[in-house]
Amino acid sequence: MSQFSEETITLIRQELKKCIPQLSINCVIFRFNGEHLQVPIVQPVQADIWNIPGGYIYQNEGINEAAKRILFEQTEINNLLLSQFGTFGSAQREFSEEIKGYSSLGFPEDIIKHVSQRFVTIGYYSIVGQKQKDLKTGPFFKEVKWVNVNETKSLALDHSHLVSEALLMLRAELQSKPLLASFMPESFTIPELQKLYEAILGRPVDRGNFRQRILKTKILIKVGTATKTGSRPPIVYKLDTKKYLDSLTQDMKLGF
Amino acid sequence: MSQFSEETITLIRQELKKCIPQLSINCVIFRFNGEHLQVPIVQPVQADIWNIPGGYIYQNEGINEAAKRILFEQTEINNLLLSQFGTFGSAQREFSEEIKGYSSLGFPEDIIKHVSQRFVTIGYYSIVGQKQKDLKTGPFFKEVKWVNVNETKSLALDHSHLVSEALLMLRAELQSKPLLASFMPESFTIPELQKLYEAILGRPVDRGNFRQRILKTKILIKVGTATKTGSRPPIVYKLDTKKYLDSLTQDMKLGF
DNA sequence: GCAAAAGTGTTAGTTCTACACCCATGG
DNA sequence: CCATGGGTGTAGAACTAACACTTTTGC
Numbered sequence: 001m002s003q004f005s006e007e008t009i010t011l012i013r014q015e016l017k018k019c020i021p022q023l024s025i026n027c028v029i030f031r032f033n034g035e036h037l038q039v040p041i042v043q044p045v046q047a048d049i050w051n052i053p054g055g056y057i058y059q060n061e062g063i064n065e066a067a068k069r070i071l072f073e074q075t076e077i078n079n080l081l082l083s084q085f086g087t088f089g090s091a092q093r094e095f096s097e098e099i100k101g102y103s104s105l106g107f108p109e110d111i112i113k114h115v116s117q118r119f120v121t122i123g124y125y126s127i128v129g130q131k132q133k134d135l136k137t138g139p140f141f142k143e144v145k146w147v148n149v150n151e152t153k154s155l156a157l158d159h160s161h162l163v164s165e166a167l168l169m170l171r172a173e174l175q176s177k178p179l180l181a182s183f184m185p186e187s188f189t190i191p192e193l194q195k196l197y198e199a200i201l202g203r204p205v206d207r208g209n210f211r212q213r214i215l216k217t218k219i220l221i222k223v224g225t226a227t228k229t230g231s232r233p234p235i236v237y238k239l240d241t242k243k244y245l246d247s248l249t250q251d252m253k254l255g256f
Numbered sequence: 257m258s259q260f261s262e263e264t265i266t267l268i269r270q271e272l273k274k275c276i277p278q279l280s281i282n283c284v285i286f287r288f289n290g291e292h293l294q295v296p297i298v299q300p301v302q303a304d305i306w307n308i309p310g311g312y313i314y315q316n317e318g319i320n321e322a323a324k325r326i327l328f329e330q331t332e333i334n335n336l337l338l339s340q341f342g343t344f345g346s347a348q349r350e351f352s353e354e355i356k357g358y359s360s361l362g363f364p365e366d367i368i369k370h371v372s373q374r375f376v377t378i379g380y381y382s383i384v385g386q387k388q389k390d391l392k393t394g395p396f397f398k399e400v401k402w403v404n405v406n407e408t409k410s411l412a413l414d415h416s417h418l419v420s421e422a423l424l425m426l427r428a429e430l431q432s433k434p435l436l437a438s439f440m441p442e443s444f445t446i447p448e449l450q451k452l453y454e455a456i457l458g459r460p461v462d463r464g465n466f467r468q469r470i471l472k473t474k475i476l477i478k479v480g481t482a483t484k485t486g487s488r489p490p491i492v493y494k495l496d497t498k499k500y501l502d503s504l505t506q507d508m509k510l511g512f
Numbered sequence: 513g514c515a516a517a518a519g520t521g522t523t524a525g526t527t528c529t530a531c532a533c534c535c536a537t538g539g
Numbered sequence: 540c541c542a543t544g545g546g547t548g549t550a551g552a553a554c555t556a557a558c559a560c561t562t563t564t565g566c
């Protein structure tokens with residue numbers, strides 16, 4: 001009662017052979033939907049579990065390139081900048097429970113054995129803009145979707161731990177880089193931006209002070225004013241891309 | 257004309273088999289000799305090259321434990337705290353030049369092929385006190401020695417790059433933790449400590465301000481006064497271990 | 513005109529920076 | 540008593556945190 005054809009099995013074998021064994025990559029991608037901080041998770045065809053997108057590294061491929069490829073294959077997110085937040089590999093880090101049903105799906109022993117080995121994984125993280133709405137996953141996955149970061153407790157393996165570690169890194173970055181704006185849509189208001197900061201930091205920040213600090217960086221350009229707000233309409237800004245890129249190279253402390 | 261007995265060869269084969277393939281660990285350990293920042297490097301028996309201490313991970317061993325074991329095996333440094341500074345694995349990251357002479361030393365093809373594969377390495381770093389003077393290396397190494405960090409240009413592979421990356425991480429740590437004192441001997445003076453900071457940061461710092469900031473942390477206890485100095489004798493301090501450990505958990509900004 | 517949310521300003525407290533000044537020692 | 544390096548104090552600038560005041564909209 002195999003769900004997978006002989007060709008598929010052969011394809012999987014070939015893929016696995018092209019990769020470095022026992023080493024994987026996982027990508028934690030943050031996005032702010034205006035309300036919550038979210039990450040994409042994927043569901044493999046073989047099991048009813050949810051994972052952070054991740055995969056293996058080809059022999060002829062650098063790890064940074066592998067991270068980009070894997071992310072794109074599984075989510076169609078085409079990302080510019082992925083940074084490492086750590087590498088994880090305790091002795092017991094392996095799929096065991098999660099993988100039980102595989103043989104009933106028609107996977108031969110050798111493949112099951114391969115993927116249930118102990119794995120070390122390299123964690124990458126990044127942030128994407130709000131417009132990144134449509135995720136589309138690749139073969140070998142049933143589904144991909146965004147979930148709020150505080151709803152990632154039940155992911156497989158140590159993946160929820162990966163999310164928290166990535167979030168810590170993101171917070172640390174906020175202190176020295178105005179990464180912020182990469183998250184936001186083309187144009188946005190300062191109160192919107194503030195919500196993003198509060199989502200990442202997990203605490204409220206003072207309105208007046210926030211505004212002053214952001215404007216001091218001079219990376220925002222006024223482009224207009226919002227309408228139909230029910231209260232005073234906020235000023236709409238866009239990013240001064242040039243100044244923004246400059247500000248990324250030199251580190252400033254903007255301690256929030 | 258083999259330099260290595262059949263037993264040694266067998267031993268090596270067994271060791272390699274017990275390890276995760278194509279994945280290694282390197283440890284960059286900093287030490288301040290009162291003048292310069294230094295790191296230990298080792299010379300393998302097989303080749304006239306110098307490496308950052310490094311090795312492979314056993315199948316039944318977590319990566320953090322592996323890092324500690326490898327460091328101890330190759331330098332006899334018994335370290336408490338090793339932190340990751342990054343994982344490196346470009347597609348071309350492999351010994352090729354460096355390994356040419358191996359077959360003439362009696363290594364069989366399979367071993368040469370194994371170690372000249374493309375490797376991904378996890379970088380760990382730490383700092384040790386000045387009293388850590390005696391290094392002793394393990395089997396498979398000719399020698400181990402301390403060298404100044406700015407004399408690591410000619411290490412094998414990308415190891416000099418690993419040193420610079422580790423140093424960047426160390427600098428970043430200085431900003432939020434008073435790591436400093438782990439470096440120093442049992443007792444020391446503030447001007448001595450300042451030299452350490454300047455060595456790590458690579459630039460001079462203001463004397464008066466440095467002193468004030470260090471003392472504000474309250475992690476130093478006065479234990480006496482130096483003698484025979486040719487000028488005003490500095491005050492000698494030791495570390496308040498309890499307060500020091502406390503200060504490591506909470507982050508403070510002491511921005512230098 | 514009132515509530516609501518955005519924009520702006522102010523003030524007190526703290527920290528940073530760059531010094532200046534004094535002090536203890538050996539020669 | 541002087542050169543040297545260590546210890547201490549301080550004024551101005553910069554930054555921080557908290558909060559108050561003003562403005563603009565929809566109802």
